[in-house]
Amino acid sequence: SSHEHKLNFKKSKEACLSYIQDALLQKQWKRAAEFLTCYVESLEKDYSREHIGPSEKIWRIGTEILWHHSQSSMKEFNCFMEQMKTLGVKRYLKVCLEHVFHLLCNGQIDEAYQNLSLAESWRFGEQTALQDKEMKLIQAYRGLLDYYSWSKQKNILLEHAEDGFSDLAVEQEMHGYFRKAAVNLKEIIKIPGIWDVFVKCYVDLLEFYGDHNEACQVLNEYAYNSKFPANPNAHVYLYQFLKRQGESKKSLVSALKILHDIVPSHELMIDFNTMLQKSKKRKKRRLGLEVIFAALDYAGWKENAKAWSCLARQVKQIVISEKHLDWIKQEWNSRKDWWPAFHFSRYLAKRNWQENKSLSYEKALVAGILLGKDCKYFKYVSHQGCKAQLKRFRMMKKFVNRHNPVYLRISG
Amino acid sequence: ESTSVYSGSVDGSLYLTKNQKEKLRMTMPMTLSFCYMALLWLREPITLSELLRFVVEGHIPYLNIFQHFPEKMKLCGLDLKIFCVESWPVYEEVFNKMHELAAFLDLPRFPDITDSCFLHPDMLCMKYLMEANLPDELHNWTCRVVKKIGIGEVDFLTLMPGNKSTRKVKYDVLAAAVIVVVLKLLFLLDDHYEWLLSEFAEERNKNNTEGGPYFEFKKWYEVVKHSLDMEQKKLDEERAKYLWRCEKPLFYSVKNKSKVLKRRQMVVNLQNQFGKLSGSVRRAEKPNPSSFQLSWSEENTDGSCFHGHSLKGILQEKCGLLRAMNPDYWLCTVKLCNEKLCGHLAHYREVEFPQSYHFVLGLFSFLLRIQPSYIHDEVCMIEHKLFNKKLCKKLKYNTVLRK
Numbered sequence: 001s002s003h004e005h006k007l008n009f010k011k012s013k014e015a016c017l018s019y020i021q022d023a024l025l026q027k028q029w030k031r032a033a034e035f036l037t038c039y040v041e042s043l044e045k046d047y048s049r050e051h052i053g054p055s056e057k058i059w060r061i062g063t064e065i066l067w068h069h070s071q072s073s074m075k076e077f078n079c080f081m082e083q084m085k086t087l088g089v090k091r092y093l094k095v096c097l098e099h100v101f102h103l104l105c106n107g108q109i110d111e112a113y114q115n116l117s118l119a120e121s122w123r124f125g126e127q128t129a130l131q132d133k134e135m136k137l138i139q140a141y142r143g144l145l146d147y148y149s150w151s152k153q154k155n156i157l158l159e160h161a162e163d164g165f166s167d168l169a170v171e172q173e174m175h176g177y178f179r180k181a182a183v184n185l186k187e188i189i190k191i192p193g194i195w196d197v198f199v200k201c202y203v204d205l206l207e208f209y210g211d212h213n214e215a216c217q218v219l220n221e222y223a224y225n226s227k228f229p230a231n232p233n234a235h236v237y238l239y240q241f242l243k244r245q246g247e248s249k250k251s252l253v254s255a256l257k258i259l260h261d262i263v264p265s266h267e268l269m270i271d272f273n274t275m276l277q278k279s280k281k282r283k284k285r286r287l288g289l290e291v292i293f294a295a296l297d298y299a300g301w302k303e304n305a306k307a308w309s310c311l312a313r314q315v316k317q318i319v320i321s322e323k324h325l326d327w328i329k330q331e332w333n334s335r336k337d338w339w340p341a342f343h344f345s346r347y348l349a350k351r352n353w354q355e356n357k358s359l360s361y362e363k364a365l366v367a368g369i370l371l372g373k374d375c376k377y378f379k380y381v382s383h384q385g386c387k388a389q390l391k392r393f394r395m396m397k398k399f400v401n402r403h404n405p406v407y408l409r410i411s412g
Numbered sequence: 413e414s415t416s417v418y419s420g421s422v423d424g425s426l427y428l429t430k431n432q433k434e435k436l437r438m439t440m441p442m443t444l445s446f447c448y449m450a451l452l453w454l455r456e457p458i459t460l461s462e463l464l465r466f467v468v469e470g471h472i473p474y475l476n477i478f479q480h481f482p483e484k485m486k487l488c489g490l491d492l493k494i495f496c497v498e499s500w501p502v503y504e505e506v507f508n509k510m511h512e513l514a515a516f517l518d519l520p521r522f523p524d525i526t527d528s529c530f531l532h533p534d535m536l537c538m539k540y541l542m543e544a545n546l547p548d549e550l551h552n553w554t555c556r557v558v559k560k561i562g563i564g565e566v567d568f569l570t571l572m573p574g575n576k577s578t579r580k581v582k583y584d585v586l587a588a589a590v591i592v593v594v595l596k597l598l599f600l601l602d603d604h605y606e607w608l609l610s611e612f613a614e615e616r617n618k619n620n621t622e623g624g625p626y627f628e629f630k631k632w633y634e635v636v637k638h639s640l641d642m643e644q645k646k647l648d649e650e651r652a653k654y655l656w657r658c659e660k661p662l663f664y665s666v667k668n669k670s671k672v673l674k675r676r677q678m679v680v681n682l683q684n685q686f687g688k689l690s691g692s693v694r695r696a697e698k699p700n701p702s703s704f705q706l707s708w709s710e711e712n713t714d715g716s717c718f719h720g721h722s723l724k725g726i727l728q729e730k731c732g733l734l735r736a737m738n739p740d741y742w743l744c745t746v747k748l749c750n751e752k753l754c755g756h757l758a759h760y761r762e763v764e765f766p767q768s769y770h771f772v773l774g775l776f777s778f779l780l781r782i783q784p785s786y787i788h789d790e791v792c793m794i795e796h797k798l799f800n801k802k803l804c805k806k807l808k809y810n811t812v813l814r815k
Contacts (some may be wrong), residue, residue: 005781007468007651008499015652030691037690038653040682044661044675058682069689080685083678 013042013054020061029069036061043087055087059095067102074106089127093119093134100141109145116142136188140198143184147201150177154208178205189218192227199237212245223258232266235259239268249275253284260291265298273310277317286327289314293331302343303352308362315369319403329410332370336411343367344377353384361385361392368400372407436509436516439494440474441501445510447472452510452571453522457530459584461780462703464501468781471701474501476658492662503782511580514573525569525583532569533558536587544591544775545636545708547627547721553594554587561797563590579751582790588776589790593798595772598726599629600738603766609737613725626725627718633771635716639706640775647778705779743799744792751789758792760785 004011016039023032039061042054066072066080081099085092096119103112119138122128128135153174160167185202189195199222206215219241223234239255256272269291276288292311301307318324332339344367352360364381371378378400385393436442444467448460467474475497478487487495514522525531537554541547558564569581599606610629617626661676663669708717727734744765745758760773773784773791780787 005777005783006500006502007654009656012651012654012656015648019649019652030689033686033689034691035652037683037686038655040679040686041655041657043679043682044657044672062682062686065686065689071689076685083681087678 009045013039017057024061024064027068029065032061032065033069036065053088055084056091059084059087059091063098063102074108077102078111089124090130092122092124092127093131093138096122097134097138097141100138109148113142113145116145136191139184140188140195143181143188144198144201146177146181147185147205150174150181150205153177178209181205189222192225192229194229194231195222196231196233196237199234203237203241207241207244215241216245223255230262232259232263235262236266236268249279253279257287260294264291264294265300266295269295270304270306270310273314277310277314282324285314286324289318289327289331293335296343297335303356303359305356305359305362308359308366312362312365315366316399319369319406325406325409328370332410336370340371340375344371344375346376346380349377349380353381357385357390361396364393365396365400368396369403369407370410372411373400373404436512440477440497441505442509442513444474444501444506445513448506449510449514452531455523455525455529455531459531459536459780460503460507460582461584461782464503464506465705465781466701468500469701470698475656476660478662479658479660487662489664492664496662498656503780504786507580507582511571511573514571517573519573522571522573524566526566527564531583533564533583533587533590536583537590539703540587540591540776540779542708542719543704543706543779545632545706545716545718546591546595547723548719549627549721549723550591550594550598553598554590557590557594557597557794557798561794563794563797579793582786584780585782585786585790586794588780588787589794592769592772592776592787592791593794596741596769598723598736598738599768600740600742601766601768601772602742603768605738605740606768609726612737616725620725622722622724624720624722625715627721627723628725631715632718633768635718636706636775637771640778643706644778741799743795744788748792748796756785757789760788 020035066077085095100112100115185198203215219238223238235258273288273292276284360381364378368378382397466472606629613626613628661672663672710717728737748757777784
């Protein structure tokens with residue numbers, strides 16, 4: 001290959017960036033620093049036509065190097081950040097915010113708070129309005145730190161209460177932090193976005209001060225307002241809140257129903273199925289079966305004994321009652337082609353038996369019902385279980401044998 | 413400081429206006445043309461490629477030249493466009509401008525380039541053979557080619573400004589091309605023959621009772637490729653690390669002076685901060701300019717120096733004379749292009765050539781710091797002179813010639 005022998009400013013800096021990129025990807029911080037040293041003179045050249053200018057590149061690259069380099073101190077890092085803040089007024093608040101994140105990662109909460117306060121008071125003509133989003137975030141994070149302080153004060157207060165005395169000063173401080181935190185947290189969650197941490201903290205505050213209505217409203221907004229991006233966590237938070245408040249089963253079920261729709265593999269599906277199985281309403285029990293089958297479609301659940309026990313319990317109950325066998329048939333219809341290989345192979349029978357006897361027990365029961373007593377999984381596990389003289393395996397074997405005709409009705 | 417100090421040159425803007433009747437306008441690259449012209453007149457032992465390499469390596473003031481201006485001369489405004497250098501000087505540009513300049517100045521015939529001059533192909537071939545780690549014995553062959561096609565003649569080599577009929581001589585490229593042609597003559601370089609020949613030489617080396625070993629192409633290739641790759645890698649890194657600015661900043665006008673100074677301060681701070689984190693200490697002093705980029709020592713016992721190797725391994729005796737075993741030759745191109753129309757004698761990139769040929773061109777391309785296509789052009793030119801009679805018989809395209 002022939003090499004280019006010409007060189008100009010722009011090309012040499014492009015090459016320089018390429019070397020920096022390689023060094024960063026390979027975590028060679030010294031080498032990256034070496035090339036960055038050569039790159040910085042780009043600041044003296046006009047790059048106004050480029051989408052991302054050298055000052056932004058230097059900020060991002062320099063941050064990475066200083067954060068990871070073994071000989072770099074927090075002092076150096078902060079000094080660099082201050083320089084970067086002066087470099088681009090259009091990025092000022094963004095740089096401030098990212099600096100705050102680094103301080104928080106380093107455990108410097110007070111410094112982070114100071115930086116946030118300073119950034120909040122920044123004004124720069126029309127830039128202030130243009131950087132409105134960043135400003136809201138800065139206020140939100142200050143609110144978060146205020147919540148953190150509130151939380152500390154609350155714990156002190158509770159400790160003192162345990163010891164039998166009250167502390168007015170601490171209480172006052174605590175209320176002060178609450179007010180500051182609430183104001184800012186409330187603002188940010190109005191804007192459509194993913195604000196899990198802010199929502200959780202705000203709700204915690206509201207619950208503590210007994211404003212359950214407001215908390216419920218906030219959570220409902222967060223979960224159901226279509227302007228907000230779809231967020232399974234929103235439904236989880238709502239469900240957990242309703243549970244804490246001792247709300248009716250109906251509202252709990254409706255909260256979890258949506259979660260099932262968007263994340264059928266969510267860990268709360270076990271709770272959901274348990275709740276639904278117990279319901280007196282036929283529709284709910286039907287849904288419960290659907291929920292647990294859907295969860296077990298996912299590889300992450302293959303070895304979850306609890307989930308299998310839920311399915312086993314419900315399937316067993318249906319078989320005994322001899323009512324609603326068509327439910328099982330419906331669920332099994334779309335799964336009979338692949339579940340056998342996915343869950344009930346002979347290899348898995350051996351492995352499950354070796355690693356987790358309870359898991360194999362539950363699965364064998366299900367397999368026996370769905371695939372009949374001649375299925376590999378059931379045969380192997382029940383044989384092993386009986387050989388080991390474990391009573392429940394013997395019972396399970398008897399049960400499956402007795403109800404074998406059911407299998408024929410399901411599979412037919 | 414008063415504003416008048418920063419007015420810059422009196423006629424900077426006039427100088428740069430596009431509608432100039434004279435095409436010859438002094439620019440920074442043109443100063444190098446001047447230098448080269450003077451060096452040629454004095455017949456100094458330095459080629460244009462070396463001169464430009466020294467410039468790029470910082471041994472010759474060129475980049476940020478204004479640092480060396482007297483205090484009174486302050487650059488401002490459009491002067492920056494003239495004196496600010498942000499690209500490496502290009503061989504072809506400097507070369508062409510030099511000739512234009514010589515004609516413009518109405519200079520007479522330059523002092524004769526004779527066979528005792530450094531720029532004579534016989535001399536330069538010797539230097540390049542050494543640098544390419546090739547056997548000294550190849551020098552006999554290069555001299556024979558030079559003599560046969562007449563490119564060692566005084567009238568061919570000496571510059572006659574304004575004479576548009578003669579082709580301008582690139583001494584360094586010419587010498588490199590001669591070596592390439594000699595390698596093709598002896599080794600064919602068709603990706604087969606040179607390796608077969610190498611094996612043959614290797615066999616003969618086993619029974620070699622004479623002092624020096626026979627030259628084996630394969631061994632040479634491995635040694636040189638290894639070094640070349642290393643040096644190329646170093647060069648690539650240096651290109652990426654190249655610094656264009658200096659401590660003394662330039663401002664376009666008084667208005668942006670404070671901004672420029674602030675930026676400069678920021679750059680210096682960042683260079684210090686990250687420089688400390690670089691690990692290795694940057695060389696405080698530049699190494700001295702060196703005429704040789706690759707050097708090979710015969711004292712090395714690892715056999716990595718091929719200067720003293722003998723070509724007997726690939727030659728055969730006939731009638732008391734040593735002749736090349738290779739009877740064939742392939743032309744780089746059957747027909748030469750019109751250089752004045754398309755800028756080249758041949759088109760290197762558009763044809764598939766053997767890898768060995770690419771390698772050899774690449775080697776000299778690295779040493780001279782020019783595109784391989786320029787060496788290829790000279791190779792084509794030499795081949796056409798060498799096989800002139802045979803070509804007149806109008807052979808088919810891509811035929812292999814019998815020598």
